[in-house]
Amino acid sequence: MAKNQLWHDDYWLLLMQLYLHKPVGVKPMYSRQMVELSIELHIAPQQLFARMCEIANLETPRIERIWQEYSRNPKRLTRAVQLLRNMMGFNSGGGFYEGVEVEETFERDFRPIAEDARLTPVMLILILDQYFRLTPITMVEETPEVQQLARLLRIPVSLVTDVMYVYQHCDPYLNRRDVIISPLLSPCQQIWKRYGNIDTRQLASYANQLKDYFK
Secondary structure: OOOOOOOOOOHHHHHHHHHHOOOOOOOOOOOHHHHHHHHHHOOOHHHHHHHHHHHHHOOOHHHHHHHHHHOOOHHHHHHHHHHHHHOOOOOOOOHHHOOOOOOOOHHHHHOOEOOEOOOOHHHHHHHHHHHOOOOHHHOOOOOHHHHHHHHHHOOOHHHHHHHHHHHHHHOOOOOOOOOOOOOOHHHHHHHHHHHOOOOHHHHHHHHHHHHHHHO
């Protein structure tokens, strides 16, 4: 299926409204509002972030015109955004998406996994990042870093340690031979396959950005 990453000029209104939310300016790429708008438009956060930077720099005459019309008139912008969102078929199979097949990609990372609705792939990525910062003996509920991560993700500390225990069975360096029976094994293996073998600095940078979603 074709990926729907086409930009529609009306989307500038939605992005500008988010840009003007206090504090005014470019929002973190993975802030919750940015991600929610990305999911709504089926456009990856990286692309919306790049577009928002264009707004900040007033890079095109079109952006300048929209800025002049709406930046000092938030009520007018709100009305325009409401009208846009009320259009028949918006964010569905009709309207803007008519004739375009939508294949979800990044959206799945922010949705609960089937094995445990308390977790999402993004949360598993953050736990994996923390996993690489600890040793097996410190992957316990009493470890401050584990507690801090649990608070950030708003899940029980025991769930964080459960995931780390599963990751130990994904880790080829530990070479654990004991059998594990856990519904989390498959989703953890998937995240390990995607991120377990990349440079830990690259993973840490990505995880640091993802933390904005939970703040």
